[in-house]
Amino acid sequence: MLSACSVAWLYGRFLRMQKAIEVVYTRGVLKPLETLELEEGAQLTLLLLPAINEHAQEGYTYLVARDHPRRRQLYVKERNLTVGQLVRSIRADHLLPADAAERYDLPLAAIEEALAYYQAHRELIEAEAEAEKRYLLEKGYPLEPQDLS
Numbered sequence: 001m002l003s004a005c006s007v008a009w010l011y012g013r014f015l016r017m018q019k020a021i022e023v024v025y026t027r028g029v030l031k032p033l034e035t036l037e038l039e040e041g042a043q044l045t046l047l048l049l050p051a052i053n054e055h056a057q058e059g060y061t062y063l064v065a066r067d068h069p070r071r072r073q074l075y076v077k078e079r080n081l082t083v084g085q086l087v088r089s090i091r092a093d094h095l096l097p098a099d100a101a102e103r104y105d106l107p108l109a110a111i112e113e114a115l116a117y118y119q120a121h122r123e124l125i126e127a128e129a130e131a132e133k134r135y136l137l138e139k140g141y142p143l144e145p146q147d148l149s
Contacts, residue, residue, distance in 0.1 A: 062110035084125040
C-alpha cells in the first residue's frame with residue numbers, strides 16, 4: 001500500500017516526465033486526476049499516457065483541437081473524446097443533455113457546446129467516421145462483433 005507521501009512523489013515524478021496520469025472512474029469514463037483519496041485496502045489502477053497538446057479554439061470553452069494525423073474535429077477538453085464519439089454515445093444511449101453531463105462528469109454547457117459543434121460540423125464528423133471505418137478495414141480489424149454461437 002502506498003502512503004499519501006509516496007503517491008504525491010510518484011505523481012510529481014510523472015508530471016516532470018510529461019506524462020498525463022488518469023484514473024478510470026465509474027462507467028469506464030477516463031478523466032484527469034485531480035485528487036487522490038484512497039481508503040485503506042483500496043486498489044488503484046494508473047494509466048500512463050504521453051502528454052497531449054491541446055489547442056484552444058476561439059469561440060469554444062470546452063472544446064479543443066489536437067494534433068492528429070486523421071482527425072480535424074474538436075475534442076472535449078482534457079478528455080480522450082472527440083465530439084463525434086460523445087454525440088454517438090449520447091444518441092446510442094438515448095441520453096438527454098443533462099443525463100450525458102452527469103454520465104461524463106461534464107458541465108451541461110460542455111454537452112450543449114459539443115452538440116452545437118456537431119450540428120455545425122456534421123459533414124466533417126461523419127466523413128471522419130467513414131474514413132476511420134475504411135482505415136480499420138484496411139488494417140484488418142473487424143467492425144462487427146464475432147458470432148459467439
